[in-house]
Amino acid sequence: MEGLRGYGLIAAMWIRSTMTYRTSFFLSTFGNAAITLLDFVAIMIMFSHVDELGGFTLPEIALLYGSCSASLGLADLLLGNTDRIGTRIRDGSLDTMLVRPVPVLAQVAADRFALRRLGRIAQGLVVLGWAVSELDQLHWTVGKTLMLPVMITAGAAIFGAVMVGGAAFQFLAGDAAEVQNSFTYGGCTMLQYPPTVFAKDLLRGVTYIVPLAFVNWLPALYVLGRPDPLGLPGWVAYASPLVAFVVFLPASLAWRAGVRSYRSTGS
Amino acid sequence: MRQPVVGRAGLYGAVAAGGFRRYATYGTATAAGVFTNTVFGFILAYTYIALWDERPGLGGYDQSEALTFMWVSQALLAAGALIGGGFQEEFQERVRTGDIAVDLYRPADLQMWWLAGDLGRAGFQLLGRGVVPLIVGGLAFQLALPTDPLRWLLFLVSVLLGLVVSFALRYLLGLAAFWLMDGAGINMMATVVSIFFSGMLLPLTVFPGGFGEFVRLLPWAAMLQVPVDVLLGGGDGAARTAGALGFQAVWAVVLLGLGRLLQAAATRKVVVQGG
Numbered sequence: 001m002e003g004l005r006g007y008g009l010i011a012a013m014w015i016r017s018t019m020t021y022r023t024s025f026f027l028s029t030f031g032n033a034a035i036t037l038l039d040f041v042a043i044m045i046m047f048s049h050v051d052e053l054g055g056f057t058l059p060e061i062a063l064l065y066g067s068c069s070a071s072l073g074l075a076d077l078l079l080g081n082t083d084r085i086g087t088r089i090r091d092g093s094l095d096t097m098l099v100r101p102v103p104v105l106a107q108v109a110a111d112r113f114a115l116r117r118l119g120r121i122a123q124g125l126v127v128l129g130w131a132v133s134e135l136d137q138l139h140w141t142v143g144k145t146l147m148l149p150v151m152i153t154a155g156a157a158i159f160g161a162v163m164v165g166g167a168a169f170q171f172l173a174g175d176a177a178e179v180q181n182s183f184t185y186g187g188c189t190m191l192q193y194p195p196t197v198f199a200k201d202l203l204r205g206v207t208y209i210v211p212l213a214f215v216n217w218l219p220a221l222y223v224l225g226r227p228d229p230l231g232l233p234g235w236v237a238y239a240s241p242l243v244a245f246v247v248f249l250p251a252s253l254a255w256r257a258g259v260r261s262y263r264s265t266g267s
Numbered sequence: 268m269r270q271p272v273v274g275r276a277g278l279y280g281a282v283a284a285g286g287f288r289r290y291a292t293y294g295t296a297t298a299a300g301v302f303t304n305t306v307f308g309f310i311l312a313y314t315y316i317a318l319w320d321e322r323p324g325l326g327g328y329d330q331s332e333a334l335t336f337m338w339v340s341q342a343l344l345a346a347g348a349l350i351g352g353g354f355q356e357e358f359q360e361r362v363r364t365g366d367i368a369v370d371l372y373r374p375a376d377l378q379m380w381w382l383a384g385d386l387g388r389a390g391f392q393l394l395g396r397g398v399v400p401l402i403v404g405g406l407a408f409q410l411a412l413p414t415d416p417l418r419w420l421l422f423l424v425s426v427l428l429g430l431v432v433s434f435a436l437r438y439l440l441g442l443a444a445f446w447l448m449d450g451a452g453i454n455m456m457a458t459v460v461s462i463f464f465s466g467m468l469l470p471l472t473v474f475p476g477g478f479g480e481f482v483r484l485l486p487w488a489a490m491l492q493v494p495v496d497v498l499l500g501g502g503d504g505a506a507r508t509a510g511a512l513g514f515q516a517v518w519a520v521v522l523l524g525l526g527r528l529l530q531a532a533a534t535r536k537v538v539v540q541g542g
Contacts, residue, residue, distance in 0.1 A: 027452030042468035178299035182306040
């Protein structure tokens with residue numbers, strides 16, 4: 001509770017501070033949406049040359065793209081700044097956080113809270129909306145419709161766990177924010193394409209080791225009525241929230257171990 | 268007042284060496300960057316294979332050339348600061364705090380000083396973050412890398428020109444801080460543009476019709492698309508390569524010139540504000 005309150009206060013402070021440079025805020029929110037939009041434009045350019053990629057049509061890929069973009073955007077908004085921990089360890093500013101009466105994770109996550117990241121979430125939801133309207137032949141049952149919000153929030157939680165785990169890794173490795181980025185941004189780049197495109201070993205890796213497949217592939221395959229290339233049973237589509245919960249355990253344990261092992265640089 | 272030419276070359280050489288060494292100290296960050304470029308390389312390689320399976324010869328590349336294009340571009344991203352990074356944020360910070368006044372009183376040209384430092388940085392990142400991903404990509408996939416040493420030499424010339432174009436454009440962003448005070452928004456927009464128009468997401472030859480012809484004339488093409496095409500060679504060799512290098516050189520001169528004009532206006536502004 002203390003953590004949530006602290007998080008809210010710090011986030012509110014950063015929102016006020018970014019609003020001082022209002023033009024810059026609007027530019028960067030728009031830029032945040034535009035970065036991801038151009039990703040999708042590149043996919044549309046691909047589809048100006050082909051009808052299918054890995055056997056999937058453009059609206060089907062848009063469903064994958066929009067859901068993972070919204071999930072990552074949400075995780076990025078709430079926890080994305082944890083990747084700055086390496087810099088904080090190096091310049092010693094983590095020390096001041098340790099003496100405040102608010103959990104360190106809440107402080108690190110809310111630090112430089114960037115409301116502009118709403119841009120990516122909005123863009124993802126727009127593409128997702130377009131995909132749903134194009135996929136009207138799918139017979140949207142209650143189960144499939146409910147799957148969409150569940151997929152986005154569970155996906156955000158899985159990305160969030162990866163971010164916390166990655167931040168914990170930086171206690172050990174130092175300034176390694178990019179490793180975390182390759183699982184989050186890189187993972188999302190992967191998840192926006194159909195699983196049929198990738199090699200089986202890669203699919204096994206993102207299903208059983210870092211379970212990114214539960215962010216959107218498995219739920220989306222269920223929605224689209226397509227089989228999973230690894231032959232997993234249909235019910236795994238519903239497992240995403242459980243998987244999110246399960247991956248948070250090692251991530252938060254690693255975080256605690258990281259904070260405990262922290263030795264200040266003394267600078 | 269004016270230093271002899273050799274002295275100046277020595278000065279800028281020292282600044283470049285400083286830029287190189289400074290980035291060389293970030294060992295973990297470099298290793299993490301290599302990891303990221305390799306992971307992205309693998310993901311994109313599979314999407315390229317799917318695309319070129321469906322449309323062989325798309326954009327004038329066969330599948331192994333397309334894969335080469337992608338892996339070489341992963342090797343150039345950090346050096347060209349195409350995904351952000353580079354000197355412009357530090358430059359803007361110095362403008363914001365007023366430290367830039369100190370830079371202006373150095374017995375060196377402001378633009379050349381920052382160019383030397385940025386080339387040093389780029390040189391390190393080309394070695395530190397470029398070579399390993401390209402080797403991994405070459406081991407895991409069938410690439411069409413040339414064996415002719417002259418081709419590689421021309422490629423390095425083209426990379427150097429691309430780096431200068433990239434610097435010259437980012438120098439304009441740095442100078443924009445004199446008017447904007449906060450560079451975050453404009454830097455992000457610039458990154459968006461450079462990711463899309465450099466050919467990082469998809470080779471520019473795949474962009475359709477008139478739009479494709481237009482994007483291939485923009486300066487961002489000089490940073491990635493052109494160097495990779497120089498490496499891949501293509502049909503009619505010499506004339507085409509000369510044209511490619513000329514295209515880069517023209518953008519380098521134009522953008523550096525624009526930078527000098529803007530710099531003159533900006534430094535007058537410093538005097539007006541009193542530093």
